[in-house]
Amino acid sequence: MGFISYEFIVFFAAVFILYWLFPNKRWQNFLLASASLVFYGWLASWHALVLLASIAADYLLALGMARWKQRAGIFLWLGIALNLGLIVSVKYRFIFGDVFHGVILPLGVSFYTLKKIAYLLEVNRGGMEPGGDFIAFAAYISFFPQVISGPIDRPRVFLKQLDSARGWSVTHAHHAWALIVMGLFKKVVTANTVKVFVDQIFLLQEPSKIFLVAGALGFTLQIFADFSSYTDLSRGVAFLFGLQTAENFNKPYLALTPGEFWNRWHMSFSFWLRDHVFYPIRRAMLKAARAPEFVAGAIPPLVTMFLSGLWHGTGATFIVWGLYYGALIVLYQWAGIRGDWKPESRIARFLAWLVMFAFIVFGWAVFRAPSLPWLWDALTVAPLYRAPAEVTAALVVFVMILFHSCLLLAKYMLDRFFPGRGGLHALYYAFAAAMTVVFFNSSSPDFIYFQF
């Protein structure tokens, strides 16, 4: 059941009405947990059973950590192993040969296992008391607007909201509607349209350089529109339940450095990596204090981004993409450019942005390429273009990208330069809603992050 489907509208309407009819938070949490399991088990009921069993396992392991403090580490590593095992069995299923052949595998495992690991780590550090309301914990992990593709909310923040009384207020709708309008617009109008020619370009056996550039630019737009649309919809739906969930995107393509990019792109995942991978490695390296400084500075980002690549996919392109960002962060560090670097002069800022944007686009080319040899050939052997007709075809693609970018850029300009002009904002949202009606297809392709 996708967010943009009739089934979801009916499902959501039923849950929404019941939720606000229920008298207290316990019943509301129970409804959220049950509805989320129904949502997750929509394709195959055993998906929901796996999710429920893994939630129960984490809950018990966290209780074990609190009860047998001396052996907390064992419970923690057991929990991490179970969760990583779940990811591996789904994402790296080819390791097991034909065991999963023909089986519809559950979606979103990579997202909800990170929530579960974060909970275990938080309990182990003493940041949270385990043994609270199991229903609330199940609702947090399985929360249906997030279970497939995040955002990956921090346990403390979300569980605190689930522990609070929630009553209906029209402000929930005021927070939600703009997110839902923009989510639908970005998915239906931008991502689904751009995807058509991006897929065609990356399907070519030997693309010339001009097509590689067009495809990479198109994918840069597509993946942002697609992923951020899902976050907008997820946050909009969560607001309608009176819950505020984490932001995931903060104008990532305006970043001036790779560090800043990762502070703006898929933020809930970046912060998870920072809290649970980057900082622990860095602390460990500083404690050891034996490694030369440049090595101690380089290893944490390289390892973190390598794991980020592994998390995103199983192919070599994802690993190289992760390492590419790790190397970029290290190179910027060595050049004395930290994540929050912002040059004084406008020209320097523009040039810094241009360089970083080029790095981002190249990164997406690595990410989207069907294979590394394909990309290598396109970068080295392929000519700029093979015939004048290719220039015309690429021009058509550039025009399409420009048109769809301008539609999103207009929103940024309104927010940046006309924050107080509510009439213009309302007009933009109305235009976005009208465009969504025009571009709506009942047979739209799936959200591309589902595969993660």
Add this chain to the structure above:
Amino acid sequence: MDAKTLLRNFLVFFGVFLLASGIALPGYYNIPYPAPLGPQFEPDVKQEHVTAIETSQPDFVLIGDSVLYEGVDPLLLAEESGAAVYSIPVPGSGTASWYLVLKNVILGASHRPRYVAVFFRNTMLTVPQYRTTGRYFDLLDDFAARNEPLLAQLAFIDQMNPLEKFAAQYIPLYSARLELREDLDNLLRYRVPLALTGCARDCVDEAVEAMFGREVNPSALNQMMEDAAQTLYDPAEMDFEQQAAGSFLPYMIELAKANNVTLILVRSKINAGEPSALAGYNLALENYLTRRDNVILLDYAADPRLTPADFVDSLHMNADGRQKFSKILAEDFREILAR
């Protein structure tokens, strides 16, 4: 501006958009109000196959998609089986197109073949909406007459939810969306390149065709085909009993029977794994067909004579596979002729 006023203004502006488009679009695009459900087809049916059937007077006519095109050599099949064979492979087609080919092309010709063989795989026979929208619509339109109520009902109207049905009839912004998108696409695709490079419509079309018609990466294409085929393995689609009544299958069988044509359903082998639940679907299909006297099922899905070495990708055969499969088919066609 506070959140409440912003929402109110948005609703007012959106209402104005809907109202203005509701007044302007029906007239501009000549769409009645309320708009009829289902698509509009061009009146002409592609005649080249009708003429060819009348000229070649085949015993067997074959219908299918690219799997038929790549997998069966009609000349070799005719030679080996000793029967006249005419093949109508339509790459990118589905059961909706095959129904139209049977009704408007094969049964529209003055010569009536004794057998029509439909080449399918997995659940294609009972998914009426498969390959009917977007770029596939033009394929469908090639074989459709002006009025195709069954096609409109099964492939389009039955697939719409109540909201879509309402929007398609009463919200012109939605019912005219294909026309609006085509106009926007034309503006972006043709006007800008014309202004910048002097390349006119034909020139742009040729350039885009050259780009998308180029050789594609086989592994990426394979992955894409497998992804596209996943809709055919949806648990609901694998429930034969539920799907059969709402599909073209019973209508194709009835059409063939009414015209004294024996329908041969050929389940092709594919070079990819299939869900175990498909076995139940296949069994239900076989049971369903045993109750029909003018239908023969030829099942090659598990035929050990066809091996992975006979395929070029997950669906299509190579030259050796094509030759091998054509000969296997010929044996069975000879047996059918001898009955």
